[in-house]
Amino acid sequence: MSYQVSPVGFVRSCFKEKFAIPRQPQLAPAARGVLELVAPFDQGEAVQGLEQVSHVWLLFLFHQALEDKPRLKVRPPRLGGNTSMGVFATRATHRPNGIGQSVVKLDKVEPGRLWISGIDLLDGTPVLDIKPYVPYADMIDDATNGIASSAPQLIAVQWLKTALQQAKGHAQRLGEPLVELIEQCLAQDPRPAYQVPTSEREYGAQLWDVDVRWHYPEPGMICVLEVVPAQ
Ligand code: SAM
Numbered sequence: 001m002s003y004q005v006s007p008v009g010f011v012r013s014c015f016k017e018k019f020a021i022p023r024q025p026q027l028a029p030a031a032r033g034v035l036e037l038v039a040p041f042d043q044g045e046a047v048q049g050l051e052q053v054s055h056v057w058l059l060f061l062f063h064q065a066l067e068d069k070p071r072l073k074v075r076p077p078r079l080g081g082n083t084s085m086g087v088f089a090t091r092a093t094h095r096p097n098g099i100g101q102s103v104v105k106l107d108k109v110e111p112g113r114l115w116i117s118g119i120d121l122l123d124g125t126p127v128l129d130i131k132p133y134v135p136y137a138d139m140i141d142d143a144t145n146g147i148a149s150s151a152p153q154l155i156a157v158q159w160l161k162t163a164l165q166q167a168k169g170h171a172q173r174l175g176e177p178l179v180e181l182i183e184q185c186l187a188q189d190p191r192p193a194y195q196v197p198t199s200e201r202e203y204g205a206q207l208w209d210v211d212v213r214w215h216y217p218e219p220g221m222i223c224v225l226e227v228v229p230a231q
Contacts, residue, residue: 007061007126009037011116014181016123016230018064020190020205020212023078024091025102026118027151028184030177032107035114035127044111051109055133056116060100061126065093078148080193089147100125103133154187158223166227170210178227182212186222206230 013033015021022028035058037046050056073084074092087095100121108115114130159167164179171178190205191197197216202225204213213225 005128007038007128008041008130009035009114009127011035011058011060011119011121011123011125011127013119013121013123013125014176014208015119015121016206016208018122020185020207021122022120022185022188023152025104025120027120027188028181029105029118030180030184031119032115032117032176032181033119033121033123035116035130037112037114042112047109047111047114050106050114050132053106053132055103056106056114057131057133057138058102058104058116058121058127059129059131060102060121061128062093062095062098062100063124063126064122066098067094070096076147077193078152082194085147099128103138152188155189156221157183157186158217158221160223160225163224163226167210167212167224170208170227174208176208178208178210181207182224182227186212186214186224189222191216 011033012035014031015033022031036042040046071087071094074087074090074094075081075084076090076092078090079085091100093100102120104116105118106114107117167179167182185205185207191203197203199215199217202213202215204211206212209230210227211230212227214222215225217223
């Protein structure tokens with residue numbers, strides 16, 4: 001049996017590539033985007049009442065990780081990429097039907113547009129449904145998860161003086177909290193856990209329309225080298 005679903009909208013996100021996106025929502029509050037609704041949901045009626053809600057659940061498609069062959073086990077990056085787990089014990093992107101879910105902050109509601117932050121979504125992500133977060137039902141005080149028991153440990157982020165100036169300039173131009181976004185994303189240490197970086201090795205990712213480059217001057221520390229217009 002198969003069913004068809006179609007997106008109610010698409011996310012315009014600060015994240016233009018998968019690398020350096022936080023592994024869950026809320027880890028980078030400065031990660032912002034706009035969910036642009038498509039017809040017929042782009043009419044004001046569809047979002048009426050949402051202005052009374054602080055957060056929403058987004059159900060979406062991992063459109064850049066869809067696969068034909070279902071996996072029963074996955075190797076979540078959270079576990080270093082070399083321990084496998086049952087797919088249903090993880091929130092890995094490779095999963096049956098490719099469906100993701102994230103709770104995000106709703107900053108502003110307009111007909112056809114939801115301004116959201118704290119996102120972990122790639123630019124262009126198709127959204128299948130939107131539901132209000134309901135604190136009394138969704139917040140479970142005594143919930144436990146032995147695989148992911150707490151937020152990932154943060155690492156220190158430093159800046160070259162020139163890089164910080166570049167980031168501040170682009171932040172002003174974009175009207176976005178770019179310095180905070182870079183610090184919050186890099187503090188998650190986006191590098192695959194199995195890679196031991198030498199201090200010469202440079203990493204990079206695109207946020208909005210800029211390329212951010214960094215390296216690891218010593219283990220457990222990142223230094224931002226430059227923030228320049230994306231090629
Ligand atoms: N919070 C969601 C969940 O639990 O279903 C997503 C968790 S998943 C581990 C987060 C990762 O998904 C991000 O780090 C990013 O690399 C990846 N991602 C985000 N949007 C995507 C998309 N549209 N297609 C493929 N991968 C995506």
